[in-house]
Amino acid sequence: MATNIDIIVAILADRAVVIDAAAGEGFQRGDVAGSTTSTLGALFKAKPLRRGSRVLVFSHDFFTQVVRLPEQQAAGMAAQELQTALAFEVEPFSGITADKGAVAYAGGAAEAGVRSWQVLQVANSELTALQAAVRDAGGRLAGVAAVGGAQQALSDTELATTLLQWAADGGVPIIRPQVRKMVSGSRELIVGFVFLLTCAICLGHFFYAKARLERLQRELREAQREAAVNNQISSSNTVLRRQIDDITKRRARRNQAGRTMARYRDAWSVLMRGLMTTSSESVVIRGISSGQIFEADIKGVCVSEHEPGDYLVRLAAAIADSGWQLNTATIAAPSAPGGEGPRSFTFRATLDFPGFVRPGSASLDSDLQLW
Incomplete structure (x- = not known):
């Protein structure tokens, strides 16, 4: 072998x-x-x-x-x-x-x-x-x-x-390739090279980690600044929203007050026209007073006892659907001796229809203050 x-x-x-x-x-x-x-x-x-x-x-x-x-x-x-x-x-x-x-x-x-x-x-x-x-x-x-x-x-x-x-x-020549053996100097050279390479890798990693840390710190500072700005903007937006909501509510109340006053004005116009158009030769309206904003005390004189009732019937028909309600007239005794002569009467008209705020309401007062 x-x-x-x-x-x-x-x-x-x-x-x-x-x-x-x-x-x-x-x-x-x-x-x-x-x-x-x-x-x-x-x-x-x-x-x-x-x-x-x-x-x-x-x-x-x-x-x-x-x-x-x-x-x-x-x-x-x-x-x-x-x-x-x-x-x-x-x-x-x-x-x-x-x-x-x-x-x-x-x-x-x-x-x-x-x-x-x-x-x-x-x-x-x-x-x-x-x-x-x-x-x-x-x-x-x-x-x-x-x-x-x-x-x-x-x-x-x-x-x-x-x-x-x-x-x-070995009777014939045989070329045996030499197996290269690493000499001591070569081993030391390789060890030194590996050491330097390791140092270079560590140094490179250090600079890379340092640069990455600095970049992360910059990003953190920028994120903190952005968060502070966002918080400030959010606070400002909250204040603005409250102000806008307040303005919106005030505008809504003012619009409601405007609508209330318009209906109030229209209702009084209807009442005034009704008082004039329903008067006759035997009925004279001599005074209108208002104790409350939606009430009217109407005073007049007539020549007969039944005239106030007839007048209220005509007036109620004229101002129908306007929101006014008429109370029964109070008729005074004749001022002349013997039961003859003009008779005075008084009745109250009260404005009452859906959407109207009753007298003495704080909401109505605040709405009217907008005017």
């Missing part, structure tokens, strides 16, 4: 095979869908990865070449120096410059004074795309390696055995 590898994906020219490296068995076979990245996406879409699976990808698309250097030239080189020298040797053939690609090598056997290495070089852009494809499927790219034409003819079982062995003993 390959160390630290869960899934091995082999992409050959004619097929793609997925091997469960953790179990050492189990195969999934698929078609090649163009580039290595596209084929990975199709395979993982058909059968999603287990979350966190570590994936090693073998592909025939990756550039690999055997590089030979004189043993004397390679002697004493550090690992990084040797890797740089090998990358320089394959650059003309891969077309990938050292700063735009990743390099891995394996081997180094010496023969006749020459050492040979198998060199693998993959562009950084392709590595990034492969990492994204595996990450999108829920896994993590553990490494990439090349598979050649010799493995094309192997069965899936033989291919799985070979690739598991390569992954375990």
Whole structure:
């Protein structure tokens, strides 16, 4: 079983095979869908990865070449120096410059004074795309390696055995993407940035809250001023309404008094006309006095005893429906000796019809005062 590898994906020219490296068995076979990245996406879409699976990808698309250097030239080189020298040797053939690609090598056997290495070089852009494809499927790219034409003819079982062995003993060059570890300085920088961001947010919130508080205070003061003005207006309106109501009542009383006086005047006109038109040669009205505003004491003289009664009948007919009521006449004895001569009589006319206020009424007095 390959160390630290869960899934091995082999992409050959004619097929793609997925091997469960953790179990050492189990195969999934698929078609090649163009580039290595596209084929990975199709395979993982058909059968999603287990979350966190570590994936090693073998592909025939990756550039690999055997590089030979004189043993004397390679002697004493550090690992990084040797890797740089090998990358320089394959650059003309891969077309990938050292700063735009990743390099891995394996081997180094010496023969006749020459050492040979198998060199693998993959562009950084392709590595990034492969990492994204595996990450999108829920896994993590553990490494990439090349598979050649010799493995094309192997069965899936033989291919799985070979690739598991390569992954375990490192017999082929494998580029393992570096997992970026946060150094102490970076952590401190991020912590400082988060702290500054938090401070900025708090400061911004403080100014926002302060501005909001000031705005609310202004709105409160304006609302209080408006409430005071509204109260003043309401009080003024109340006073005005009372004054208007008082004026309306006074106008109504004045109008009522006017109507009362008009009817009173009309009633007196009717009475005066009736007194004149109903008089005869034997009846003379010689005086009218008013003890109360709606009463009239009428005095007259006549030549016979029955004349006052006849006169009252004629007068009652003349002033009918005017509101006047006539009381029975009081007839005095003749002033001449022997029972002959003029007789004096007195009767009272009282004005009484609906809507008239009786004498002595306070309402009538107040109404008349308006005049």
